[in-house]
Amino acid sequence: MFSGSIPALVTPFCDGAFSEKHFRTLVDWQIEQGSSALVPCGTTGESSTLSNAEHHRVIEICVEQAAGRVPVIAGCGSNDTTNALLHLNFSKKCGAAAGLVVAPYYNRPNQDGIYAHFKMLTEKNDLPLILYNVPARTVTDIKPETVAELAKLPTVAGIKDASGDLSRITEHRLDCGTDFCLLSGVDELSLAFNAAGGVGAISVTANVAPKLCAEFQAACASGDYDLARDLNDRLYPLHKALFSDASPGPIKYAMSRVITGFPTELRLPMTPPSEASCNLVDAALENAGLI
Template sequence: MITGSLVALVTPMRKDGTIDHGALERLVERQIRAGTSAIVSVGTTGESSTLTVEEHTEVIRRTIDVADGRVPVIAGTGANNTAEAIHLTKAAAKAGADGALLVTPYYNKPPQEGLYRHFKAVAEAVDLPQYLYNVPGRTACDMLPSTVERLAEVPNIVGLKEALGDLDRVRDLVALGLDDFALYSGDDATARASMLMGFHGDISVTANVAPEAMARMCKAAVAGDAEGAAAIDAEIAGVHRALFVEANPIPVKWALAEMGLMDHGIRLPLVPLDEWHHEDVRAALRAAHLLP
């Protein structure tokens, strides 16, 4: 089981929106040096919704090549069309991904039985470890713990990223007592508390800009070191907030560009961070000693 800080990696782009594979390689190397436990490639933070299937697969393949087995690479392959999710997951498996992260189908708002059948169909179609991803704030679809419990019985569904940001939900999921089933936070602001309550790690946006701090904080929290985890988390709490002043990944891509790690590239319908927020994000980065 993967534990600790897993980065939801951005897909770096040039100002014209083309993918910058050189910057991608540098970002992957930076994460590995920092102690990140795994890389999630082309998830929500990686702008999966605006990449073509060919681009999607190529970014995953390049990430796997650079990682070169040093850390696991989990590919974002979710879709609101079950056939498309199967296609993307097969492509990720062919590229050599160590697992797939599949978001709940967005917009079409399936009931719990629809969610169960969707994820079960993908798992049965592709022999690859698969992680469920629940983020109701983006999908208008909430996968309940009872459905997670049913899906955990499918042999190659091995974990869940829960991004509701509600500690009552965390408590309910931990209480299921699922053996060998990984539970990851998808909400940096509540990740420390979630891990201290029994989650195994955090699939993190903040780790893009502060990978070392997130790796140390998650290691402490998973080990049950509440005081140590709190001290580290306090250093980056302002970053957690700043990276969501607009829709993810707008702020995190701006922050990485401000840090000199990539260009200011993002694809429509997302746009660069509004100038109104620039100083707030800069201030959070400075407070965390990420900018001079």
Template sequence: MFSGSIVALVTPLKGNGEIDYQNLEQLVDFHIEQGTDGIVAVGTTGESTTLSMAEHTDVVKHIVSFVAGRVPVIGGNGSNSTAEAIELTHLLNGTGVSGMLGVTPYYNKPPQQGLYKHYQAVAAATDIPQILYNVPGRTCCDLLPETVAELAKIKNIVGIKEATGNLSRLTEIKALCDDDFLLFSGDDATGMEFMLQGGNGVISVTNNIAPKLMSDMCRYALAGQREQASAINAQLQPLHDNLFVEANPIPVKWCLAQMKLINDGQLRLPLVELAPQYHAQLLTALKQADVL
């Protein structure tokens, strides 16, 4: 269904803060040409928290239309309000997405039963495959393996993006879930090892910058070819490390602007442009990955 190198795509903005659809199409073509296996449209890297519901839906529709079936498109449907996540899910039902990705409710810090009921309610609002997304470093909320296993019993909950960076989580979830439950790394620094230990792919920020290298690395890792995967991952490591020197997607948008793939690195407040003290190390990382 979904596997390999999937990009957590940024949402390019114009200087006036509007969506830059021309740059968006340029990014989509870039990824397909470079071998990206799938696109997450308006996930958290796509600034879902600061786009309006109408903008969110329009961007997903535009990406699905422009992709035209060339790769799967997964729409972000996460929110810290279950009612809002359900509303967004209803809106995405008619867009043509192949799946949806829902981050755990941030700030609220729900207990495990609250997380179960949240995802159960969202899944009931659609027949489209749902992917859970656990990133406690950003949400202050940890979706535990036992809860994942209960959610995996729901027919259209098909996988998880696990972004703790803790590889023991992969082992725990694999032991508790059926073999067809999809496991994606959401942590670029440990993504290669995640796949070598049985994961199905990576939903990646680094992929925004170096899709060909990420695609090749994932292909080798999924085939169990550690030596080849490691050689590529060593080239990518400075990007894995430095794309998070400030809050995502601040650094990745700055890098894309340096690569002339977007016109500038505009973000929506409260995010602001990359602080100058990080420019040199990101330029070095871009050069090491041979993308600049």
């Protein structure tokens, strides 16, 4: 259903408020540069600091500005199943193609609870779901056997896997079938992820390097791994630098270096990246030929 380079979009803020102007410009640029889908209100979009009204407005603007040119996978995750359903219902109503739903965080449900969370969402809303497994942030881990059971539900279409465990790609491919969409959630592992059967990435780096990330994914899809390795070598320092301090601080700084006037503002408790982190980002942008 989804493949290629899919940016997990940042949410631009100016004077504490969501900047629709900058976000619309970002959506257009991403599509022009070759991104194959867009994810508003993911982790990189600082969704945990958005009110529900803001969360829904960001999704609405993304769908409106994309105008059918690429699909929008709306971030709909919450540690509250009822609130995740609220996001899904809104996303379907405004025209999103799917919902990206992270494993419930903070509550620490067991595997039965994780399954019940997603099952309830599929029973109450028929929008396709992309599971999002990122144990480093959520503490909970959607185990491969749970993913296999969830894949049997009619609207569960795939997974964004940020577990860092490359062996899971093969497990998911074997257990969930060829129609189950496998997307990397860790940019620096995307080369190996695709070689093992992945079809793309929901990416932080694609915010600032959409054309390079799209070319990298296209090379993987065509089986040209010599080109894919060359592109990955250009991108790899950037993948690492963007997590040299708390994300999304470094990626917003990187975007301000590439897009004139792009706001770097963050919402507390996030603070600007350190000078050392900014220096790493600058060097990585130069290596990638972006500045």
